[in-house]
Each structure stands twice: as C-alpha cells, then as structure tokens.
Amino acid sequence: MHAPVELADIAADVLARIRARRPRVHCITNTVAQQYTANILLAAGAVPSMTIAPDEIGAFVGGADALLVNLGTFDSERKSAVGAALAAAESKPWVLDPVFIERSPKRAQFARDLVGRGPAVVRLNGAEFAALTGAEAEPPDCFARAHKTVVAVTGENDVVTDGQRSVTVANGDPLMSRVTGMGCAGSALVAAAAAVERDAWLATVAALTALGVAGEVAAQSAAAPGRFASWIIDALFSLDRATLRARAKVS
Amino acid sequence: MHAPVELADIAADVLARIRARRPRVHCITNTVAQQYTANILLAAGAVPSMTIAPDEIGAFVGGADALLVNLGTFDSERKSAVGAALAAAESKPWVLDPVFIERSPKRAQFARDLVGRGPAVVRLNGAEFAALTGAEAEPPDCFARAHKTVVAVTGENDVVTDGQRSVTVANGDPLMSRVTGMGCAGSALVAAAAAVERDAWLATVAALTALGVAGEVAAQSAAAPGRFASWIIDALFSLDRATLRARAKVS
Amino acid sequence: MHAPVELADIAADVLARIRARRPRVHCITNTVAQQYTANILLAAGAVPSMTIAPDEIGAFVGGADALLVNLGTFDSERKSAVGAALAAAESKPWVLDPVFIERSPKRAQFARDLVGRGPAVVRLNGAEFAALTGAEAEPPDCFARAHKTVVAVTGENDVVTDGQRSVTVANGDPLMSRVTGMGCAGSALVAAAAAVERDAWLATVAALTALGVAGEVAAQSAAAPGRFASWIIDALFSLDRATLRARAKVS
Numbered sequence: 001m002h003a004p005v006e007l008a009d010i011a012a013d014v015l016a017r018i019r020a021r022r023p024r025v026h027c028i029t030n031t032v033a034q035q036y037t038a039n040i041l042l043a044a045g046a047v048p049s050m051t052i053a054p055d056e057i058g059a060f061v062g063g064a065d066a067l068l069v070n071l072g073t074f075d076s077e078r079k080s081a082v083g084a085a086l087a088a089a090e091s092k093p094w095v096l097d098p099v100f101i102e103r104s105p106k107r108a109q110f111a112r113d114l115v116g117r118g119p120a121v122v123r124l125n126g127a128e129f130a131a132l133t134g135a136e137a138e139p140p141d142c143f144a145r146a147h148k149t150v151v152a153v154t155g156e157n158d159v160v161t162d163g164q165r166s167v168t169v170a171n172g173d174p175l176m177s178r179v180t181g182m183g184c185a186g187s188a189l190v191a192a193a194a195a196v197e198r199d200a201w202l203a204t205v206a207a208l209t210a211l212g213v214a215g216e217v218a219a220q221s222a223a224a225p226g227r228f229a230s231w232i233i234d235a236l237f238s239l240d241r242a243t244l245r246a247r248a249k250v251s
Numbered sequence: 252m253h254a255p256v257e258l259a260d261i262a263a264d265v266l267a268r269i270r271a272r273r274p275r276v277h278c279i280t281n282t283v284a285q286q287y288t289a290n291i292l293l294a295a296g297a298v299p300s301m302t303i304a305p306d307e308i309g310a311f312v313g314g315a316d317a318l319l320v321n322l323g324t325f326d327s328e329r330k331s332a333v334g335a336a337l338a339a340a341e342s343k344p345w346v347l348d349p350v351f352i353e354r355s356p357k358r359a360q361f362a363r364d365l366v367g368r369g370p371a372v373v374r375l376n377g378a379e380f381a382a383l384t385g386a387e388a389e390p391p392d393c394f395a396r397a398h399k400t401v402v403a404v405t406g407e408n409d410v411v412t413d414g415q416r417s418v419t420v421a422n423g424d425p426l427m428s429r430v431t432g433m434g435c436a437g438s439a440l441v442a443a444a445a446a447v448e449r450d451a452w453l454a455t456v457a458a459l460t461a462l463g464v465a466g467e468v469a470a471q472s473a474a475a476p477g478r479f480a481s482w483i484i485d486a487l488f489s490l491d492r493a494t495l496r497a498r499a500k501v502s
Numbered sequence: 503m504h505a506p507v508e509l510a511d512i513a514a515d516v517l518a519r520i521r522a523r524r525p526r527v528h529c530i531t532n533t534v535a536q537q538y539t540a541n542i543l544l545a546a547g548a549v550p551s552m553t554i555a556p557d558e559i560g561a562f563v564g565g566a567d568a569l570l571v572n573l574g575t576f577d578s579e580r581k582s583a584v585g586a587a588l589a590a591a592e593s594k595p596w597v598l599d600p601v602f603i604e605r606s607p608k609r610a611q612f613a614r615d616l617v618g619r620g621p622a623v624v625r626l627n628g629a630e631f632a633a634l635t636g637a638e639a640e641p642p643d644c645f646a647r648a649h650k651t652v653v654a655v656t657g658e659n660d661v662v663t664d665g666q667r668s669v670t671v672a673n674g675d676p677l678m679s680r681v682t683g684m685g686c687a688g689s690a691l692v693a694a695a696a697a698v699e700r701d702a703w704l705a706t707v708a709a710l711t712a713l714g715v716a717g718e719v720a721a722q723s724a725a726a727p728g729r730f731a732s733w734i735i736d737a738l739f740s741l742d743r744a745t746l747r748a749r750a751k752v753s
Contacts, residue, residue: 030301030302031282031285031301031533032285032286032289032301033286034533034534035286035534035535035537035538035682035683036286038534038682038683039680039681039682039727039728039731042679042680042681042682042727043680043726043727043728048682049602049605050532050533050534050574051532051574051576051577051602051606052577053576053577053578055576055578055606055608056576056605056606056608056609059605059606059607059608060602060605060606063605072301072302074302074304074306074307075302075303075304075328076304076306077577100300100302100311103300103307103310103311103314104302104306104307104310104311105310106306106307106310107307177293178290178293178294178488179290179293180286180289180290180293180299181286181289223485223489224294224484224485224488224489225290225293225294225484225485225488226290226294226480226481226482226483226484226485226488227481227482227485229290229481229728230481230728230729230731230732231728231729232728233726233727233728234725234726234727234728234729237680237726237727237728238725238726281552281553282533282536282552283536283537283540283552284537286537287537323552323553325553325555325557325558326553326554326555326579327555327557351551351553351562354551354558354561354562354565355553355557355558355561355562356561357557357558357561358558428544429541429544429545429739430541430544431537431540431541431544431550432537432540474736474740475545475735475736475737475739475740476541476544476545476735476736476739477541477545477731477732477733477734477735477736477739478732478733478736480541480732481732
C-alpha cells in the first residue's frame, strides 16, 4: 500500500504531467456541465473537446488521450454517440459517470451495459452506486473486482477501490455540492489523470485528491457557491506539491 | 391584502422552506441558461434536474416537486419533452417561461396552447406578454383571471397578479439584464418556491422579491456583469430575513 | 493605412455604437460556448439569441443585425440550421468560426463550402486555418483576396486581413486560452462589431483589439482562469477610449 504522503506526491506528479503533456480529453457529457467541465480541464492543463455528432466523434476520440462518458441529459443522440466513441476508443482509458441513474431505470440499465464495455474507472455518488448494483448491493471493492474496473464512490468522503487497493479521500468542501457540474468535472479530471498515469487507481486517487484540496483552498476565501465555483478553478490551476502534501487526507 | 413587511416575511419563510426541504425542480430549459439556472437553484437550496430525453423525462418529473417549462432554444426534441413532462406532472405546480416569443410566431402559438394546460405561473417580460396576448392586449390581471393562473410580468418593476391580488415588486438591479439566463433562473426559482408554498401568487412574489433583493446586495460590491453573475448567487445563498425586511419593495 | 492610434479610436467608436444601438446578434454556436458567448455580447451591449430550431431560426435571423456561424459541437441539427440561417441572412454580415476543423475532415469540408457562401469574416486559429486551406497552404491575405472575405487568424498575435489591408493585433493574455469559449465569444463580438461598422476589416480589428485589451486589464488583477473569465467580461463592459488608446498594439 501507499503511505498518504506518497499518494499526495503522486497527485502532484500526475498534475505536473497533465500540465506538461496537455492530454486531449474527449467528453460526452450533459449540456448543463459542458462549460464547467471544459474550464476545469483547461485549468488543469488538459485540452477538452465535446462533440457528439455521429459523423465525427470517431475522429475526435481517435485523436484524444482519454474519454469521458457522462450519462446526464441522456438523449438518443448521446446514446448513439457513446457507441461510436467506445468503438473508436480502443485501448484508451475511459471513465463512466452514470449521473442520476437512481432516477431513471432505463438510464441505469444503459449504465450497467456500459460497465461491461470495460471502463477504466466508474465515478458516481452513493445513490448512483446503489442503483448500479441494484438488489445485489455489492460493496464497491467486490464490484470493482467483479468488473475489473476502478470504482470511485464520491461524497463527503470518496472511496476509491480497484478491488485490491482501497483508500478514502477525505478532502473537499460542502460547497462543492452546490456547484452544478462539479461531480461531472471531477470525472473529467479523472479521465485527464488516466491519460497520463496508466495505473487507473492511482490516477483516480490523484485527481480526486487534487480537486478536493483545491476545494478546501477555495473555501478559505469564498464562503458561497457563486465565487467558490470560480475560485476552485483557480486553486486547481495554481495547486502545488506543498499544498497537496499539507492537505491531502488519503487513508 | 398583505402588508409589504408581511410579504418580506413570507419571502423569508419560503426561502427557509426551500433550504430545509430541498425540493426537486425539473427544468426543461434552453441550453444557454441551463448552467446558470442549476446554480441559482442549488444556491437557494433546491435540487435541479434537466433531462429532456423522451424515454426518461416522465420518471424525472414524476419524482420532482415542481416543473419549469422554458421555451428558449425551442427545438423539436424540447417540444415533445414538454408534452411528456406535462403528462407526468399531474397536479404538481409548473411554471411557463415563454422566452422570446415576440421573435417567433410559432413559438408564441405553442406558448398560447400551453397556457391552456394550466400552468401555476406564467413568468415573462413585457414584450413576451404582448406577444402572448396578441391583438387583444389584455392587462395582466384580466389574463390571469381568464386563464386561472398567476402572471408575473418582469422588468424594471415586476407585476405579479392572480387576477384578484396584484403587487409590484420594485427590487432588482439593471445588471440583472446583462447576465444571460437571469430571467430563466428567476422562473426556476419561482418553481422552487411553488414547490414549498401552495399559494402560487405568494410563491411568485416571494421568489421574485428574493432574487431582486439578492441583485441589490450583489450590486453593492459588483459593478459589472461578470462578477455580478457570481455575487448574486452568493447573495441568494446567504439571504436572510433582516435583509429581506430592510430591502423588500413590494406594494 | 490607419495609424495605430486611429485604430484604437475606431475600436472605441465601434464599442460606443454597440452600446448605443444594441445590435441583435444571432449565434449558431456550440452548447459549450453558448453561455459565455451570450454574456460577452451582453457585456458589450449587444443582444444575443441562440435558437437553432429549423421552424424559427429564419424569423430570428430575419430580425437580427448580424449572424455568427460557429461549427463547434457540429451535429446534424446545427448543420441544417446553418442553411436556414444563411438563407434568411441575405445581405446581413455573418462571421464564420470553423472550430476544431483540424480534428474532423467532414467539418473542414463543410467549412470550405461555407466560405463560398460569402462570410464577412472568417475567424479561426492557426491550426484551423491550415485545415481550411489544406494542401495549398495559402497565406491569409491571399485567401482573403481569393474569397473576398476578411480573415482573422488569432493566436498570441492576431492577424487581420482583407487581402489589401493587413494588421497584427498584439493584445491579449495567455489566460484567454484557458477559458472555454473565449475564441467563440470573440467571433461573436466580431459579429456585433460588423453590425455597426460596414467595413468588416475595421470591425474585426476593433472587436479583437477590444477583447485583447480587456484581457490585459483583467489579467492585472486576476492571475488564474476562474476569476479571469468573469473579470474580462467586466473589463469589456467598462472599457473606455483612454484605455484602448494606451494599450492597443495594432501594427
């Protein structure tokens, strides 16, 4: 296992690699979260693209380093975009974010089918994870093992497991839940991390730690969600190794 | 009739209930306004959802406490989403925001048809109201009485009437018209208020007073629309009874 | 040719006319950039609209003073919206922004076809310009002359040419590339300028100078992209002749 300080350093390394290599992350995501997701990726150093047009999504995914599949605003065009994107993704890492599947049985079924297509990471909240596992109510590590993926169940504390290794990331701030698209943007940051770190579990821990620490830094000066939404972008843009070491709560 | 101070207190009560009950508000709205609308709802304490997919909008509306039907970016998919949403809404309150109908005769006709479907509230600006009533040019209170709805015609002053009761809300700041989606977000806040206050007229007065007062608070420190857009979210998030009492101009 | 100080004055004049006349700018643009584009236009004094619905886009373009055709998020609905919009635009100025055509051969071909439809201005970055000209690799002034349009190739320095007159606008800040939709919003501002200045080359120089100077003013107090995104809106809203004269770097 990794010691907490080691994981903070890995988060700093992953951020440094994103800034240096500027990975391209293609995002199939809902229109509510598109702008915020793109701005989080740009602040981290990655290059977002977001088309879902069937004619060209293959070319975009083919030129990308990682892919995000977010199921929010789940229309038919997006559904077919997912198929085309996964066909083009080949061995590139992709992250599944099954937004709001607890509200929509059809969306939940689509998410279950997608888990079988081999995402590197599934990032979701507790209600979404319950909807994904359904009546079986598997714990995250069993689910990760069974489906050979990394599972990140985010909330007040984030649990990240690949079935063998499990940690809790206790960083973040309650204001993060008052900004629309924050979770979606977090999943996109996981995809950017997975583009520069082949160990998807480490990439996920790094991205969620970085975003949580950035949230804490932002909350020091922004006490309400309007300004907080901008300041967490700035905190992520400026995040350094010393701050990650001082603040990371990964255990 | 209610005295102004009483209406300020009702606005504070409605805000307190939104914060405590966290009503779910499903929004069919244009892609330009989605993010800002979601952030205003989250700042107020409500929980937004925004899918328009025909397969699942019924499930979302079925689990929601109120519905917003905004006609901006009026494509065919959204038109059919409205039908499915209203079928699922049953007796839940819904708010109609007929954006830009003065620019598009087909959109205006669709809005007139929707008024017949029983919205709790119709919120729109003066040009949109003129397009809605057409050649007849009814005053808002007659229109409200004839269609058994609440009409809120917003502008420098907002007129809110259910045909029996009419008030003018004189709060707000000119910068509000320089932020895209502000009116749409205001309509969503009316829907959130209607989810926790069965008297739709009171709910509308409360929501528009709260947003107008938040605008005034934000304008005290933000003199231009970029920062103002964030600061009004923060002012709404932090809005308290004393500020509402001191600033509400409802008569 | 115009002296630099004269061009700074023309930029101030164009801004003043946008603020006074409030031109309507209809934008066919990608969902990622819609909100930011609308807020930049509103801050400058213009009035944005953004529908792409085939039933009504003609009415919107018919009532507009200028049109933006942005090819980001290039779905089939947007493709047909472009045809309907250009049919309704008649002699109104329109700006083509062929986003990301270097990533998608089909989008590049569509952009080449659109150049033949007579845009007043084509605004794009260097990679997009290379994709537009393809193997021929024409310089911007030859391309502008051949296609009777203004070409603005933006980057660290912006080159603006109509084939006869060419200038370099050296204003701006690197943070502008870290805000999603900044280039798209810049193209929309060019369209707003073209609505009030019939010389499309002057309009383009004015808009890009104004946005670049606003970026420099914002960067004086915002050191990271989250706050910068709001502050450049504020700087544009407040931009005055003295600041343009002091800062414009057009040669």
